[in-house]
Amino acid sequence: MNATKRIPVTEKVWAEISELKKPGQTFDELLSDMAVNERKMRLLKDMKHIEERGDFVEMSFDA
Numbered sequence: 001m002n003a004t005k006r007i008p009v010t011e012k013v014w015a016e017i018s019e020l021k022k023p024g025q026t027f028d029e030l031l032s033d034m035a036v037n038e039r040k041m042r043l044l045k046d047m048k049h050i051e052e053r054g055d056f057v058e059m060s061f062d063a
Contacts, residue, residue: 017030020034
């Protein structure tokens with residue numbers, strides 16, 4: 001079941017988000033795309049953090 005939710009935002013935020021929309025794109029599509037991009041950015045940030053602080057050893061996969 002799809003439920004419609006309302007997200008209160010200031011006029012400034014509404015204007016900023018509206019500028020990001022592509023022609024014909026719905027706010028639902030825009031927010032979905034933004035969520036995907038945020039998850040990707042967080043993953044990359046986490047990977048960078050692990051790489052910078054990690055202690056790695058070389059592994060051999062020879063049979």
